[in-house]
Amino acid sequence: MDPTTSGRFRVHDRRPRPDIEGADGEPVAGAEAADRETIDTSDADDVAPPEEFVLVEHAEGPVDPNEPDAGDRFDPMYATAEGYDGDLGERVASLKPGHVVDATLAWTDGSARFSAVEVVCETRFRYADGVEGMFEAAVDAWQSLRADGEAVGSVPTRSTDGDPNGALYLFADGPGGDTFDDLRAGRLPIEPLVARVNASRADADPREVFVLAPADHEFVAVYVVFDRDGVLAQTVRDTYDLAPGLAAGLDSAVPDAARADDETGQDEDTGRIDGTEDDADGVDDFDALDRL
Incomplete structure (x- = not known):
């Protein structure tokens, strides 16, 4: 009987x-399966490789970085995305990046497959x-961070009515950097950022999380938008052509829907980036370097 993992x-x-793996099916020397780096060792025909899901443990609340297992808690694991039948096949096919699932994984020869899965968020x-x-909110906040010599920081954003609508995290990505790839692959965890937002909000609504690497700036933004179905999330999707967004003709733009506090995100008296104080919605006393 194959061993299983549930959670x-x-x-x-x-x-x-x-x-x-090499052409003979044996692991390539020095290749760590946990890193899942692409190593092309064959001249095989150009056939699309099978797909897999990258999974991380879901955090019910903020994680103390001083806990003994905090350093390994968000290490990614991988589950086959194809080859399922029936009701389970339909459930697996419907999974999207960002979904939270209750699942059981069955392990065979080091590979995991879903034996049960249910979306809960x-x-x-x-x-x-x-x-x-x-x-603009991201660029202004980044320029303020760099002026202070910081490589990472956070800032809350608000709607034109002044209501909190998102938490924006910024990470340096200089020449030769691979911050975007590390975030997407799960080597740098996004989960603690979402957990902080969820812990600070009175609702349990689904969020929309955008990981954006701008072409003209040396940073990567992780933008946790509080309302997945709200105007801000729709606007970001539409602006960057990520999915169907706002209806055609709606005159709105991300800089108007997402304003950093005090426009620049910087307190005029202290020089601190808003969102590092205890009263910031979604980013209360969070140090983005806790696990990065």
Whole structure:
């Protein structure tokens, strides 16, 4: 009987399975399966590789980085995305990046497959690299961080009515950096950022999480939008062509729907980026370096 693992997981991404074996089917020397790096060792015909899900443990609340197992808690695991039948096949096919699932994984020869899965929250993760026209709130907050010599930071955003609508996290990504790839692959965890937002909000609504790497700036933004079905999430999707967004003709733009506090996100008296104080919605006293 195959060993199993049961629990609550975040579907972090769905992607083609990297080739970590040689042409003879044996593991490539020095290749770590946990890293899942692509190693092309054959001249086989150009056949699309099978797809897999990247899964991470779901956090019910904020994680203390000083806990003994905090360093390994969000290590990614991988489950086959294809080859299921019947009702289970329909459930697996419907899974999207960002979904939270209760699942049982069966392990055979080191590979995991779903033996049961149920979606419990339909949060969505969306990834975009090389985006043009990064919205002003992110650029202004990043410039303030760099002026202070910081490589990572956070800022809450608000609607034009002043209501909190998102938590924006920014990470340096200089020449030769791979921050976007590390975030998408789960090597840098997004889950603690979402857990902080969820713990600070009175609702349990699904979120929309955008991981955006601008073409013209050396940072990566992780934008946790509080309302997945709200105007802000729709606007970001529409602006960066990530999914059907606002209806045609609606005159709105991300800089108007998402304003950093005090426009720049910087307190005029202290010089601190808003969102690092205890009263910031979704980013209360969160240090993005806790697990990064």
